[in-house]
Amino acid sequence: MHRGQSLEVIGSMDRTATDGAPGSKSQRRFPRYLLDIRLSVHVFRAGEIVSLWGRSNELGEDGIGATLTGTLETGEVVAMELSLPLAAYPIKFRALVRYRDGLRHGFEFLALTALQRSEIRRACQVLAAAL
DSSP: OOTTOOOEEEEEOSOTTSOSSTTOOOOOSSOOEEEEOEEEEEEEETTEEEEEEEEEEEEETTEEEEEESSOOOTTOEEEEEEOOTTOSSOEEEEEEEEEEETTEEEEEEESOOHHHHHHHHHHHHHHHHTO
16 A cells, blocks of 8 residues: 555445446446545646546446546546555556546546556455455
């Protein structure tokens, strides 16, 4: 973990069959695991960068769910930074907003490097083993 970061592992999500969006019927590609970590999100709007922070509530190999301090629109591309369990450094990447329900958002990871994908996969394996 990074800089005194607390980790709360709650368990595997019982929602592995849907994409997490309310009312959605589509299949998930990867299981989700409950995870509570701080993250920051930045989006470019109307000629300026809007910065939000929040807490994750679930993590999968292809995306993350989080509750933020403000709202984003479905389809927006954001820059995100977070510190995964056992990762030496925070990772920064781009993500697509897949859904929003109030302040709760679902993100799909975009264009991850091989190292970032490996760190996310490792975090998911640790969370799965902690059940």
